Amino acid sequence: MVLKTVLLISLFFVPQIFVISGLVTETWQLFSCYILSAFGMSGIGMGVMHDACHGSYSKNPLVNKYVSYTLNMVGASSEVWRIQHNVLHHSYTNIHEHDDDINAPFFLRFSPEAEQNKLHKFQHLYAWFFYSLSTLSWVTAKDFIRLKRYHKKGLVKGKNGYQKTLWTIIGWKVAYFLVVLGLPIMFAPFSFWMILLAYVAMHFVTGFIITMVFQIAHIVEDVNFPVADENGNVEGERMLHQLATTCNFSPNSKIITWFAGGLNYQVEHHLFPDICHVHYKDIAPIVKATAAEFNVPYYSKPKFFSAVLDHFKMLYVLGNTPKLETQKVMK
Numbered sequence: 001m002v003l004k005t006v007l008l009i010s011l012f013f014v015p016q017i018f019v020i021s022g023l024v025t026e027t028w029q030l031f032s033c034y035i036l037s038a039f040g041m042s043g044i045g046m047g048v049m050h051d052a053c054h055g056s057y058s059k060n061p062l063v064n065k066y067v068s069y070t071l072n073m074v075g076a077s078s079e080v081w082r083i084q085h086n087v088l089h090h091s092y093t094n095i096h097e098h099d100d101d102i103n104a105p106f107f108l109r110f111s112p113e114a115e116q117n118k119l120h121k122f123q124h125l126y127a128w129f130f131y132s133l134s135t136l137s138w139v140t141a142k143d144f145i146r147l148k149r150y151h152k153k154g155l156v157k158g159k160n161g162y163q164k165t166l167w168t169i170i171g172w173k174v175a176y177f178l179v180v181l182g183l184p185i186m187f188a189p190f191s192f193w194m195i196l197l198a199y200v201a202m203h204f205v206t207g208f209i210i211t212m213v214f215q216i217a218h219i220v221e222d223v224n225f226p227v228a229d230e231n232g233n234v235e236g237e238r239m240l241h242q243l244a245t246t247c248n249f250s251p252n253s254k255i256i257t258w259f260a261g262g263l264n265y266q267v268e269h270h271l272f273p274d275i276c277h278v279h280y281k282d283i284a285p286i287v288k289a290t291a292a293e294f295n296v297p298y299y300s301k302p303k304f305f306s307a308v309l310d311h312f313k314m315l316y317v318l319g320n321t322p323k324l325e326t327q328k329v330m331k
Helices: 001-019 027-047 049-054 061-073 076-090 117-130 135-151 160-186 190-216 237-247 255-259 265-272 279-294 306-322 323-330
Strands: 248-250 300-303
Touching: 001 027, 001 061, 001 160, 027 049, 027 061, 027 190, 027 255, 027 265, 049 076, 049 265, 061 160, 061 323, 076 135, 117 135, 117 306, 135 160, 135 190, 190 265, 190 306, 248 265, 248 306, 248 323, 265 279, 279 300, 279 323, 300 306
Parallel strands: 248 300
Antiparallel strands: none
């Protein structure tokens, strides 16, 4: 994990250093550097900070705390992400209005419980573009919007927790934008607009990669979308809930497993979020066999592209089927 962490952090920062130092003089080199940083940013998000924020990167809590700051280094807030992901997504997986991963803007519909509108019938065509914008909106606005909402819900803990977290976010973001935009604009031999375009291209790649990995694990045809009662409670056992709402993909791909931080083993991750992802490939056969023994769901797509196709179909179903009928399709 240490070597992987160093490699991915280097993949993000070294291209930025090349840009800032003036070694990059051609437009194609500029865009290549930002695209390389995009893969570093994606890898940090999936294979480094994700484990650290779950407390599974190391047995030492301090190590987990400091490694989780790698998310802050690439422009997002680890504090807000812990609430959004650890508290809401893992506790309320695929539950409308509780799981923030499926709470979408009005032009997207990720749950059969969400209200349908006329735009949704085309979402299987245009959703991919907005996936590419996801991390750009994350580092610029979404952290602040979510922090305010979580504060109102009482999810931001500690005395003056909201103010402390807010100023922490601002501090990290100032440093981040200084590195990826400010210093390149000051020292690189390119116009402001060219650097800004390269920066946006970086987020297009990062946003698409990260969003796809999470979407094809939960928004596919097989999985369930449980309905919570008026108190936000769902009947059933936690592990059965995770099995019913989560899907693996490409479990035999060593490259995807390495780069995606084991998130192609989403079933195992949701069952055992406090176990480091390097162990998922060994746990998976046991989980699959146990699920078969007790006749409970274990969803898995053999290839990445088969999972993407399934997600495409699910977007179409959700976009073209009314609320009650969609629930029937899902069963």
